[in-house]
Amino acid sequence: MVTESHRRPPGRTEIEPKSEEVVLLPKSHQPSVPRISRLRNPASPVFHPPKPSGPSAEVMRALRTMSRASQGHDPFDLSDVEAPRERKASQATLDRYLDRAEKLLLQYRRERRIGGLEEELSLLVWAGWLLALKPTLAASSWRYYRQAALHWLIGHPGEEAEEAIGLLQAEAASQAPRFGKNDPRRSNFGRSTERRIRPDDYTRLVNYLSSFSRSRWARILICWLRSGLLTGLHPIEWRATDLEVRHDPTAEHGRRAWLYVLSPEVTSRWNGVVRTLDLSAFSNAELAVVERMVESGREWALGGRFPRVQGEVADLLHRTCKKLWPRRKTRYGLESSRWQAIANARSAMEPDELQAVFGLDVLRGAVGSPWPPDCVMALPRAVEAERRRFRVRAEMSNHRDVLMQALVPKRRRSRST
Numbered sequence: 001m002v003t004e005s006h007r008r009p010p011g012r013t014e015i016e017p018k019s020e021e022v023v024l025l026p027k028s029h030q031p032s033v034p035r036i037s038r039l040r041n042p043a044s045p046v047f048h049p050p051k052p053s054g055p056s057a058e059v060m061r062a063l064r065t066m067s068r069a070s071q072g073h074d075p076f077d078l079s080d081v082e083a084p085r086e087r088k089a090s091q092a093t094l095d096r097y098l099d100r101a102e103k104l105l106l107q108y109r110r111e112r113r114i115g116g117l118e119e120e121l122s123l124l125v126w127a128g129w130l131l132a133l134k135p136t137l138a139a140s141s142w143r144y145y146r147q148a149a150l151h152w153l154i155g156h157p158g159e160e161a162e163e164a165i166g167l168l169q170a171e172a173a174s175q176a177p178r179f180g181k182n183d184p185r186r187s188n189f190g191r192s193t194e195r196r197i198r199p200d201d202y203t204r205l206v207n208y209l210s211s212f213s214r215s216r217w218a219r220i221l222i223c224w225l226r227s228g229l230l231t232g233l234h235p236i237e238w239r240a241t242d243l244e245v246r247h248d249p250t251a252e253h254g255r256r257a258w259l260y261v262l263s264p265e266v267t268s269r270w271n272g273v274v275r276t277l278d279l280s281a282f283s284n285a286e287l288a289v290v291e292r293m294v295e296s297g298r299e300w301a302l303g304g305r306f307p308r309v310q311g312e313v314a315d316l317l318h319r320t321c322k323k324l325w326p327r328r329k330t331r332y333g334l335e336s337s338r339w340q341a342i343a344n345a346r347s348a349m350e351p352d353e354l355q356a357v358f359g360l361d362v363l364r365g366a367v368g369s370p371w372p373p374d375c376v377m378a379l380p381r382a383v384e385a386e387r388r389r390f391r392v393r394a395e396m397s398n399h400r401d402v403l404m405q406a407l408v409p410k411r412r413r414s415r416s417t
Helices: 057-071 091-112 123-136 139-154 159-173 199-211 218-231 235-239 284-302 306-324 334-346 351-358 384-407
Strands: 241-247 255-261 275-278
Touching (some): 091 123, 091 139, 139 159, 199 218, 199 306, 218 235, 218 284, 218 334, 235 241, 235 284, 235 306, 235 334, 241 284, 255 284, 284 306, 334 351
Antiparallel strands (some): 241 255
């Protein structure tokens, strides 16, 4: 029977094998194709393609409970960066907020050569312009400007104003403190870890793990590496993800799929609390691999076993690489699959989409070479709403850089001696 939603309740009991062996999924549920949902009105003459509806409320509730129990706080809660409420500030402070916001609007119109008509003012572009000002301001001045802009936007209800507020709130959330040295969420990506995976090495690694390895973590490692190459997620991000699949006869594979990443503090929170990846171009086999990793990672996280499982899988990968390539000074790690996915996507995506899919850090530093076209797997794509945020930020930053360069006087030529 086809159900309305494909999601599995997070409280499901996982079948534990003997000797505490961890499996990807119970034997009773190993689908060859991803589950789909039924069209609500299939007889309708006008078909509207489905849109992502966000992660399941049950999954979010279970992950919140788990986070509070293990960390003492809710990493998905943005209440600490909400716009200022009137009860928390005096009237004089609110008046100063409005006055500063009006001055920022005048400065924006002057730099962008915009008239006084409000119809010509895009609040989302104005928010991007404000973010482009941040590198030129002190930290205290930037916080004051951001609060002033948020307070001004509250008085202008509308869809674009809400999107601009979300953009500024996401920037505030991205300023979370760095993880400690012993925090399991801290990346252990070091100099001895490869930032790529050669296609022939990947084939040899998978063949060895599937045919010769006797470790109980071999199947999990194969799934982890392949899902990382497909989605480009950080290894730790698999602890909090959700997958949504909907039927769509107009799509390439007859359905649309979205992967929701609920732990964006690992990469960036510019996408908001949830980062959305469009996996509609994935084949059924590729989508099944991602689905298995989504459900398994969430089960390990809810059971408090995710750090232990990740450590065991990473150790198996290190020992396998040492056995297959004993003379190499660098080894492959779980994050190597992420950076190889980024290298494969760089030639096929614009910078704004690349950042929306993989995070802000993908344009920094060197990345390995992409795979040949016949070896590249399907690539995730960004949803338009999240991609637009990065596009506006890049446009305003470039405009600001050009403006500042025009104001800097040219260097005087040194006198010849």
